[in-house]
Amino acid sequence: MGKIAPSILSADISKLGEEVQMLDQGGADWIHVDVMDGHFVPNLTFGPNVVEAAKKYTDLPLDVHLMVEEPETMIDSFIEAGATGLSVHAEATKNIHQVMQLIKNQKVAAGVVLNPGTPASFVEPVLAIADMVLVMTVNPGFGGQVFIAEMLEKIEKLAAYRRENNLDFLIQVDGGINEETIERCHEAGADVFVAGSNIFGAASPADQIQKLKTLVN
Ligand code: DX5
Ligand code: ZN
Numbered sequence: 001m002g003k004i005a006p007s008i009l010s011a012d013i014s015k016l017g018e019e020v021q022m023l024d025q026g027g028a029d030w031i032h033v034d035v036m037d038g039h040f041v042p043n044l045t046f047g048p049n050v051v052e053a054a055k056k057y058t059d060l061p062l063d064v065h066l067m068v069e070e071p072e073t074m075i076d077s078f079i080e081a082g083a084t085g086l087s088v089h090a091e092a093t094k095n096i097h098q099v100m101q102l103i104k105n106q107k108v109a110a111g112v113v114l115n116p117g118t119p120a121s122f123v124e125p126v127l128a129i130a131d132m133v134l135v136m137t138v139n140p141g142f143g144g145q146v147f148i149a150e151m152l153e154k155i156e157k158l159a160a161y162r163r164e165n166n167l168d169f170l171i172q173v174d175g176g177i178n179e180e181t182i183e184r185c186h187e188a189g190a191d192v193f194v195a196g197s198n199i200f201g202a203a204s205p206a207d208q209i210q211k212l213k214t215l216v217n
Contacts, residue, residue: 002186002191002216002217003030004027004030004193004195004212005029005030005031005063005193005195006028006031006032006195007034007194007195008031008032008034008046008054009045010143010144011200017053017054018057020058021057022206023058023060023206024058024059024060026205026207026209027213028060028209030060030061030063030085031058031061031062032063032174033050033051033054034067035047035064035065035068035074036067036140036141037068039069040067040069040140041067043142047077048078048080051082052081052082054082061084062084062085063192064078064085064087065194066078066087067092067140069092071088071089071099072099072102079103079106085108085109085111085132086103086108087110087134088100088103088110089113089114089115089140090112090126091118100126100129109131111132111133112130113136115139116137116139116148120161124161127161127162127165127167127169130167130169132169132170132171132172133158133169133170134172134173135171135172136175137173137177137185138175139175140175145175145176147176147177148175152184152185155171158189159190162189170191171189171190171192172193173193173194174194177194177198177212179215182195193216
């Protein structure tokens with residue numbers, strides 16, 4: 001059963017509460033929150049207060065994707081705000097293993113994220129403690145970009161590693177996910193599918209969530 005995690009990056013932030021409620025009622029599995037600091041990526045988005053606000057409108061897991069330098073400085077405030085999962089970029093910290101341990105110590109799901117230019121082998125040493133690996137299928141920073149097909153091989157590699165080592169981390173994909181690319185990622189071994197513009201750009205975002213779900217179940 002694949003999970004659909006709509007990204008509120010593409011939502012109308014002036015009515016965030018309604019948008020989150022709509023995703024919840026529309027059958028989203030998780031709510032994906034893209035946090036950008038203007039340094040790790042050239043865009044600036046949400047702080048912990050947005051997670052706290054979203055939580056008032058849903059009981060779904062709040063999946064926080066930290067596109068920030070030195071994520072270790074922000075973990076506590078996002079957990080206090082109500083994040084149920086925190087994913088940190090392997091490229092953004094000097095000690096990815098330690099950051100993931102800090103997250104797990106607080107009983108929150110720990111994800112490790114790979115930019116398109118970072119190979120799967122770079123995070124092999126942390127896969128045994130990872131609850132999730134997020135394979136970026138675009139370069140992070142903006143919604144609405146084109147899916148990078150070369151990432152399918154990275155997903156396959158991670159799925160093979162998981163099988164061979166009897167691990168159970170989830171594989172998430174993020175960027176350029178639509179009706180066509182979601183199926184290819186699913187076939188390659190991905191389990192959780194982030195989609196922003198494809199869902200919010202649809203005439204009915206709720207129907208679009210259902211449509212994407214049928215493609216990965
Ligand atoms: C990109 C973000 C994504 C983004 C996906 O930096 O991490 O979550 O919202 O947007 P789409 O689905 O429009 O590519
Ligand atoms: Zn994201």
